[in-house]
Amino acid sequence: MDNQADIDGVDAKDLVVTETSGSGYGQISINNNVIAIIAHETAKKVPGVAELQGSLADGIAGMIGKKPKDKGIRIGKESEELLTIDLTVVLEFGVNIPEICVQLQSAVKTAVEGMTGQQVFAVNVVVQGIRCPGEKKIEG
Known part of the structure:
Protein backbone atom coordinates (compact mmCIF):
# COMPACT_ATOMS: atom_id res chain seq x y z
CA MET A 1 0.00 0.00 0.00
CA ASP A 2 1.45 3.32 -0.93
CA ASN A 3 0.44 6.62 0.62
CA GLN A 4 -1.21 4.98 3.63
CA ALA A 5 -2.53 7.43 6.19
CA ASP A 6 -3.57 6.82 9.78
CA ILE A 7 -6.92 8.33 10.59
CA ASP A 8 -5.90 9.73 13.94
CA GLY A 9 -5.29 13.19 12.53
CA VAL A 10 -1.49 13.00 12.50
CA ASP A 11 -1.35 12.28 8.77
CA ALA A 12 -5.01 12.43 7.78
CA LYS A 13 -4.96 13.27 4.09
CA ASP A 14 -8.18 14.21 2.36
CA LEU A 15 -9.45 11.95 -0.38
CA VAL A 16 -10.70 13.89 -3.35
CA VAL A 17 -13.77 12.68 -5.19
CA THR A 18 -14.37 14.62 -8.39
CA ALA A 57 -0.63 2.35 18.60
CA ASP A 58 -4.38 3.00 18.88
CA GLY A 59 -4.10 2.73 22.67
CA ILE A 60 -1.31 5.29 22.73
CA ALA A 61 -3.22 7.53 20.32
CA GLY A 62 -6.23 7.26 22.66
CA MET A 63 -4.18 8.94 25.33
CA ILE A 64 -3.74 11.96 23.09
CA GLY A 65 -7.34 12.17 21.93
CA LYS A 66 -7.94 9.65 19.15
CA LYS A 67 -11.66 9.09 18.79
CA PRO A 68 -13.13 5.64 19.66
CA LYS A 69 -14.74 5.32 16.22
CA ASP A 70 -11.26 5.35 14.66
CA LYS A 71 -10.09 2.43 16.78
CA GLY A 72 -9.14 -0.66 14.81
CA ILE A 73 -9.55 1.02 11.41
CA ARG A 74 -6.84 2.12 9.04
CA ILE A 75 -7.46 3.77 5.68
CA GLY A 76 -4.91 3.61 2.87
CA LYS A 77 -4.79 4.47 -0.80
CA GLU A 78 -3.75 1.95 -3.44
CA SER A 79 -3.91 4.69 -6.06
CA GLU A 80 -5.71 8.01 -6.53
CA GLU A 81 -9.00 6.17 -7.11
CA LEU A 82 -8.73 3.11 -4.87
CA LEU A 83 -8.98 2.81 -1.08
CA THR A 84 -7.82 -0.01 1.14
CA ILE A 85 -9.53 -0.40 4.51
CA ASP A 86 -7.94 -2.46 7.28
CA LEU A 87 -10.19 -3.59 10.14
CA THR A 88 -9.06 -5.27 13.36
CA VAL A 89 -12.00 -6.99 15.04
CA VAL A 90 -13.05 -9.15 17.94
CA LEU A 91 -15.71 -11.70 17.03
CA GLU A 92 -18.25 -13.49 19.17
CA PHE A 93 -17.42 -17.03 20.25
CA GLY A 94 -19.01 -19.76 18.12
CA VAL A 95 -19.39 -17.87 14.85
CA ASN A 96 -18.07 -19.09 11.53
CA ILE A 97 -15.04 -16.80 11.28
CA PRO A 98 -14.53 -16.86 7.48
CA GLU A 99 -18.26 -16.33 6.87
CA ILE A 100 -18.45 -13.34 9.24
CA CYS A 101 -15.30 -11.81 7.73
CA VAL A 102 -16.71 -12.06 4.18
CA GLN A 103 -19.97 -10.44 5.36
CA LEU A 104 -17.94 -7.72 7.06
CA GLN A 105 -15.83 -7.08 3.95
CA SER A 106 -18.90 -6.91 1.72
CA ALA A 107 -20.89 -4.65 4.06
CA VAL A 108 -18.03 -2.17 4.58
CA LYS A 109 -17.14 -2.06 0.87
CA THR A 110 -20.76 -1.47 -0.13
CA ALA A 111 -21.33 1.21 2.53
CA VAL A 112 -18.14 3.17 1.80
CA GLU A 113 -18.62 3.05 -1.97
CA GLY A 114 -22.31 3.93 -1.68
CA MET A 115 -21.82 6.87 0.68
CA THR A 116 -18.60 8.36 -0.74
CA GLY A 117 -18.49 7.34 -4.40
CA GLN A 118 -14.89 6.24 -3.75
CA GLN A 119 -13.89 2.78 -5.01
CA VAL A 120 -12.67 0.29 -2.41
CA PHE A 121 -9.86 -1.96 -3.63
CA ALA A 122 -9.79 -4.17 -0.53
CA VAL A 123 -11.21 -4.54 2.96
CA ASN A 124 -8.64 -6.48 4.97
CA VAL A 125 -9.85 -8.05 8.20
CA VAL A 126 -7.63 -9.16 11.09
CA VAL A 127 -9.42 -11.18 13.77
CA GLN A 128 -7.67 -10.01 16.94
CA GLY A 129 -9.70 -12.11 19.36
CA ILE A 130 -12.87 -13.95 20.30
CA ARG A 131 -15.33 -12.70 22.91
CA CYS A 132 -16.81 -15.50 24.99
CA PRO A 133 -20.47 -15.30 26.13
CA GLY A 134 -20.79 -13.19 29.26
CA GLU A 135 -17.28 -11.77 28.91
CA LYS A 136 -17.23 -8.02 29.41
CA LYS A 137 -15.15 -5.56 27.41
CA ILE A 138 -12.09 -4.52 29.39
CA GLU A 139 -11.45 -0.80 29.25
CA GLY A 140 -7.83 0.19 29.55
Missing part, protein backbone atom coordinates in the same frame (compact mmCIF):
# COMPACT_ATOMS: atom_id res chain seq x y z
CA GLU A 19 -17.81 15.40 -9.79
CA THR A 20 -18.81 12.60 -12.14
CA SER A 21 -21.55 14.58 -13.89
CA GLY A 22 -19.06 17.03 -15.39
CA SER A 23 -21.14 19.91 -14.07
CA GLY A 24 -18.10 21.95 -13.10
CA TYR A 25 -19.10 22.58 -9.49
CA GLY A 26 -15.66 21.74 -8.19
CA GLN A 27 -14.22 19.09 -5.90
CA ILE A 28 -15.61 17.18 -2.96
CA SER A 29 -13.10 16.28 -0.27
CA ILE A 30 -13.84 13.47 2.15
CA ASN A 31 -11.57 13.18 5.17
CA ASN A 32 -10.33 9.72 6.15
CA ASN A 33 -12.11 10.13 9.50
CA VAL A 34 -15.45 10.13 7.69
CA ILE A 35 -14.58 6.90 5.90
CA ALA A 36 -13.47 5.38 9.21
CA ILE A 37 -16.79 6.28 10.84
CA ILE A 38 -18.71 4.74 7.94
CA ALA A 39 -16.63 1.56 8.27
CA HIS A 40 -17.04 1.50 12.06
CA GLU A 41 -20.80 2.00 12.05
CA THR A 42 -21.23 -0.61 9.31
CA ALA A 43 -18.92 -3.17 10.97
CA LYS A 44 -20.68 -3.04 14.33
CA LYS A 45 -23.99 -3.89 12.61
CA VAL A 46 -22.64 -7.17 11.20
CA PRO A 47 -23.91 -10.04 13.37
CA GLY A 48 -21.02 -11.81 15.09
CA VAL A 49 -18.77 -8.75 15.35
CA ALA A 50 -18.27 -7.96 19.05
CA GLU A 51 -16.09 -4.88 18.60
CA LEU A 52 -13.37 -3.24 16.59
CA GLN A 53 -10.10 -3.68 18.43
CA GLY A 54 -7.32 -1.17 18.22
CA SER A 55 -3.63 -1.92 18.24
CA LEU A 56 -1.07 -0.75 20.77
Whole structure:
Protein backbone atom coordinates (compact mmCIF):
# COMPACT_ATOMS: atom_id res chain seq x y z
CA MET A 1 0.00 0.00 0.00
CA ASP A 2 1.45 3.32 -0.93
CA ASN A 3 0.44 6.62 0.62
CA GLN A 4 -1.21 4.98 3.63
CA ALA A 5 -2.53 7.43 6.19
CA ASP A 6 -3.57 6.82 9.78
CA ILE A 7 -6.92 8.33 10.59
CA ASP A 8 -5.90 9.73 13.94
CA GLY A 9 -5.29 13.19 12.53
CA VAL A 10 -1.49 13.00 12.50
CA ASP A 11 -1.35 12.28 8.77
CA ALA A 12 -5.01 12.43 7.78
CA LYS A 13 -4.96 13.27 4.09
CA ASP A 14 -8.18 14.21 2.36
CA LEU A 15 -9.45 11.95 -0.38
CA VAL A 16 -10.70 13.89 -3.35
CA VAL A 17 -13.77 12.68 -5.19
CA THR A 18 -14.37 14.62 -8.39
CA GLU A 19 -17.81 15.40 -9.79
CA THR A 20 -18.81 12.60 -12.14
CA SER A 21 -21.55 14.58 -13.89
CA GLY A 22 -19.06 17.03 -15.39
CA SER A 23 -21.14 19.91 -14.07
CA GLY A 24 -18.10 21.95 -13.10
CA TYR A 25 -19.10 22.58 -9.49
CA GLY A 26 -15.66 21.74 -8.19
CA GLN A 27 -14.22 19.09 -5.90
CA ILE A 28 -15.61 17.18 -2.96
CA SER A 29 -13.10 16.28 -0.27
CA ILE A 30 -13.84 13.47 2.15
CA ASN A 31 -11.57 13.18 5.17
CA ASN A 32 -10.33 9.72 6.15
CA ASN A 33 -12.11 10.13 9.50
CA VAL A 34 -15.45 10.13 7.69
CA ILE A 35 -14.58 6.90 5.90
CA ALA A 36 -13.47 5.38 9.21
CA ILE A 37 -16.79 6.28 10.84
CA ILE A 38 -18.71 4.74 7.94
CA ALA A 39 -16.63 1.56 8.27
CA HIS A 40 -17.04 1.50 12.06
CA GLU A 41 -20.80 2.00 12.05
CA THR A 42 -21.23 -0.61 9.31
CA ALA A 43 -18.92 -3.17 10.97
CA LYS A 44 -20.68 -3.04 14.33
CA LYS A 45 -23.99 -3.89 12.61
CA VAL A 46 -22.64 -7.17 11.20
CA PRO A 47 -23.91 -10.04 13.37
CA GLY A 48 -21.02 -11.81 15.09
CA VAL A 49 -18.77 -8.75 15.35
CA ALA A 50 -18.27 -7.96 19.05
CA GLU A 51 -16.09 -4.88 18.60
CA LEU A 52 -13.37 -3.24 16.59
CA GLN A 53 -10.10 -3.68 18.43
CA GLY A 54 -7.32 -1.17 18.22
CA SER A 55 -3.63 -1.92 18.24
CA LEU A 56 -1.07 -0.75 20.77
CA ALA A 57 -0.63 2.35 18.60
CA ASP A 58 -4.38 3.00 18.88
CA GLY A 59 -4.10 2.73 22.67
CA ILE A 60 -1.31 5.29 22.73
CA ALA A 61 -3.22 7.53 20.32
CA GLY A 62 -6.23 7.26 22.66
CA MET A 63 -4.18 8.94 25.33
CA ILE A 64 -3.74 11.96 23.09
CA GLY A 65 -7.34 12.17 21.93
CA LYS A 66 -7.94 9.65 19.15
CA LYS A 67 -11.66 9.09 18.79
CA PRO A 68 -13.13 5.64 19.66
CA LYS A 69 -14.74 5.32 16.22
CA ASP A 70 -11.26 5.35 14.66
CA LYS A 71 -10.09 2.43 16.78
CA GLY A 72 -9.14 -0.66 14.81
CA ILE A 73 -9.55 1.02 11.41
CA ARG A 74 -6.84 2.12 9.04
CA ILE A 75 -7.46 3.77 5.68
CA GLY A 76 -4.91 3.61 2.87
CA LYS A 77 -4.79 4.47 -0.80
CA GLU A 78 -3.75 1.95 -3.44
CA SER A 79 -3.91 4.69 -6.06
CA GLU A 80 -5.71 8.01 -6.53
CA GLU A 81 -9.00 6.17 -7.11
CA LEU A 82 -8.73 3.11 -4.87
CA LEU A 83 -8.98 2.81 -1.08
CA THR A 84 -7.82 -0.01 1.14
CA ILE A 85 -9.53 -0.40 4.51
CA ASP A 86 -7.94 -2.46 7.28
CA LEU A 87 -10.19 -3.59 10.14
CA THR A 88 -9.06 -5.27 13.36
CA VAL A 89 -12.00 -6.99 15.04
CA VAL A 90 -13.05 -9.15 17.94
CA LEU A 91 -15.71 -11.70 17.03
CA GLU A 92 -18.25 -13.49 19.17
CA PHE A 93 -17.42 -17.03 20.25
CA GLY A 94 -19.01 -19.76 18.12
CA VAL A 95 -19.39 -17.87 14.85
CA ASN A 96 -18.07 -19.09 11.53
CA ILE A 97 -15.04 -16.80 11.28
CA PRO A 98 -14.53 -16.86 7.48
CA GLU A 99 -18.26 -16.33 6.87
CA ILE A 100 -18.45 -13.34 9.24
CA CYS A 101 -15.30 -11.81 7.73
CA VAL A 102 -16.71 -12.06 4.18
CA GLN A 103 -19.97 -10.44 5.36
CA LEU A 104 -17.94 -7.72 7.06
CA GLN A 105 -15.83 -7.08 3.95
CA SER A 106 -18.90 -6.91 1.72
CA ALA A 107 -20.89 -4.65 4.06
CA VAL A 108 -18.03 -2.17 4.58
CA LYS A 109 -17.14 -2.06 0.87
CA THR A 110 -20.76 -1.47 -0.13
CA ALA A 111 -21.33 1.21 2.53
CA VAL A 112 -18.14 3.17 1.80
CA GLU A 113 -18.62 3.05 -1.97
CA GLY A 114 -22.31 3.93 -1.68
CA MET A 115 -21.82 6.87 0.68
CA THR A 116 -18.60 8.36 -0.74
CA GLY A 117 -18.49 7.34 -4.40
CA GLN A 118 -14.89 6.24 -3.75
CA GLN A 119 -13.89 2.78 -5.01
CA VAL A 120 -12.67 0.29 -2.41
CA PHE A 121 -9.86 -1.96 -3.63
CA ALA A 122 -9.79 -4.17 -0.53
CA VAL A 123 -11.21 -4.54 2.96
CA ASN A 124 -8.64 -6.48 4.97
CA VAL A 125 -9.85 -8.05 8.20
CA VAL A 126 -7.63 -9.16 11.09
CA VAL A 127 -9.42 -11.18 13.77
CA GLN A 128 -7.67 -10.01 16.94
CA GLY A 129 -9.70 -12.11 19.36
CA ILE A 130 -12.87 -13.95 20.30
CA ARG A 131 -15.33 -12.70 22.91
CA CYS A 132 -16.81 -15.50 24.99
CA PRO A 133 -20.47 -15.30 26.13
CA GLY A 134 -20.79 -13.19 29.26
CA GLU A 135 -17.28 -11.77 28.91
CA LYS A 136 -17.23 -8.02 29.41
CA LYS A 137 -15.15 -5.56 27.41
CA ILE A 138 -12.09 -4.52 29.39
CA GLU A 139 -11.45 -0.80 29.25
CA GLY A 140 -7.83 0.19 29.55
